[in-house]
Amino acid sequence: MQRVTALYLAVVTALAILPQSWSHEPVTRARTPIRLPDLPGYVTLKGDFHIHTVFSDGLVWPTVRADEAWREGLDAIAITDHIEYQPHKADVSTNHNRAYDIARGAGVELDLLVVRGSEITRAMPPGHLNAIFLTNSAALAVEGWADAIGAAHAQGAFIFWNHPGWEAQITNGIVRWYPEHTALLERGQLHGIEVANGRSYYPEAHRWALEKGLTMISNSDIHNALNLDYHVHAGDHRPLTLVFARERSADALHEALFARRTVVYTGDRLIGEARFLAPLFSAATRILRPQIQVRGTGQVQVQIHNDSDVDFRLERAGEVAELTCPSSLTLAAGRTVLMAVRGRNAAEPGTRKVRLPYLVANLLVGPDQPLEVTLDLEVTILPAAR
Numbered sequence: 001m002q003r004v005t006a007l008y009l010a011v012v013t014a015l016a017i018l019p020q021s022w023s024h025e026p027v028t029r030a031r032t033p034i035r036l037p038d039l040p041g042y043v044t045l046k047g048d049f050h051i052h053t054v055f056s057d058g059l060v061w062p063t064v065r066a067d068e069a070w071r072e073g074l075d076a077i078a079i080t081d082h083i084e085y086q087p088h089k090a091d092v093s094t095n096h097n098r099a100y101d102i103a104r105g106a107g108v109e110l111d112l113l114v115v116r117g118s119e120i121t122r123a124m125p126p127g128h129l130n131a132i133f134l135t136n137s138a139a140l141a142v143e144g145w146a147d148a149i150g151a152a153h154a155q156g157a158f159i160f161w162n163h164p165g166w167e168a169q170i171t172n173g174i175v176r177w178y179p180e181h182t183a184l185l186e187r188g189q190l191h192g193i194e195v196a197n198g199r200s201y202y203p204e205a206h207r208w209a210l211e212k213g214l215t216m217i218s219n220s221d222i223h224n225a226l227n228l229d230y231h232v233h234a235g236d237h238r239p240l241t242l243v244f245a246r247e248r249s250a251d252a253l254h255e256a257l258f259a260r261r262t263v264v265y266t267g268d269r270l271i272g273e274a275r276f277l278a279p280l281f282s283a284a285t286r287i288l289r290p291q292i293q294v295r296g297t298g299q300v301q302v303q304i305h306n307d308s309d310v311d312f313r314l315e316r317a318g319e320v321a322e323l324t325c326p327s328s329l330t331l332a333a334g335r336t337v338l339m340a341v342r343g344r345n346a347a348e349p350g351t352r353k354v355r356l357p358y359l360v361a362n363l364l365v366g367p368d369q370p371l372e373v374t375l376d377l378e379v380t381i382l383p384a385a386r
């Protein structure tokens with residue numbers, strides 16, 4: 001009897017000290033949505049259009065790429081194995097269409113858009129270019145680079161220049177635009193450019209995108225298993241291209257890429273044209289009670305909510321007659337923060353709209369050019385206390 005009691009106590013004690021998760025299945029196949037708002041008339045698709053698998057120099061099977069993307073909250077991926085570089089060819093098929101064909105089934109199962117692509121892998125110039133929305137990758141396996149790009153173009157592909165600032169393909173640290181790129185542009189065979197690739201941002205590519213009317217693209221160019229390079233469960237994310245599409249479909253994605261409706265999302269930065277960044281900021285943020293009353297130099301705490309995954313780092317860009325406001329303020333991702341404003345003694349009594357001017361340091365409309373925004377309040381200035 002005593003032995004049974006002792007055994008019972010041992011079991012109860014063991015259960016008590018086991019971790020909570022012991023009785024639950026760990027949630028491994030779960031998707032974490034990326035919180036970035038849709039824009040008026042468009043859905044915001046999150047895409048990575050530069051991904052490698054074992055079918056070139058990647059270390060991952062194609063279906064795993066679909067799983068990784070789904071879990072991270074992406075809507076679309078392109079598998080873009082190198083045409084000209086297949087270091088695993090002794091072990092894996094050299095069929096250039098095979099990686100896509102395998103990943104596509106996983107994409108259908110997960111409701112993830114998987115796009116057929118390839119990386120045309122040449123010396124500089126023109127360097128490496130991705131062609132996506134291909135119909136047959138094998139047609140790109142030809143000798144001359146111009147013929148390879150021509151073959152992609154003939155299939156209606158969206159073609160972009162990869163990692164223009166990659167150290168291995170630049171000399172003396174200078175990122176160059178070559179006459180070959182001009183020729184491609186003039187032939188209608190260059191549509192986009194990677195402004196960011198992996199952890200790198202290329203200000204030159206950013207400038208060229210604006211000057212030459214190229215779609216801004218940002219991709220992981222991932223070769224490893226995603227979790228080896230990005231701590232996605234600790235707030236990290238792979239670089240993404242946000243695509244503002246009319247609907248969540250491959251056709252709409254294709255149309256939006258050609259129409260240059262993209263924003264680059266890399267680290268805590270969003271890079272793109274003001275016509276997208278401004279509504280994105282507006283849709284993501286909300287002043288909970290924009291009507292305030294101030295008397296004299298009295299202080300009011302304004303609450304601002306940020307419904308997105310991005311911290312918005314605000315820097316004051318000017319002064320207004322009615323109020324003083326903080327010189328810098330971070331609207332933390334997913335949180336409501338306080339902004340202390342104070343009245344100015346000299347302000348005339350009455351009610352009016354006041355727009356507090358700020359720059360968003362991590363939203364770039366050009367290299368070193370932050371987005372201008374205003375925080376809009378309706379301010380009632382009360383007469384000074386008697």
Ligand SMILES: [Zn+2]
Nearest residue numbers: 119128162163
């Ligand atoms: Zn490359």
Ligand SMILES: [Zn+2]
Nearest residue numbers: 050052119221
């Ligand atoms: Zn690559």
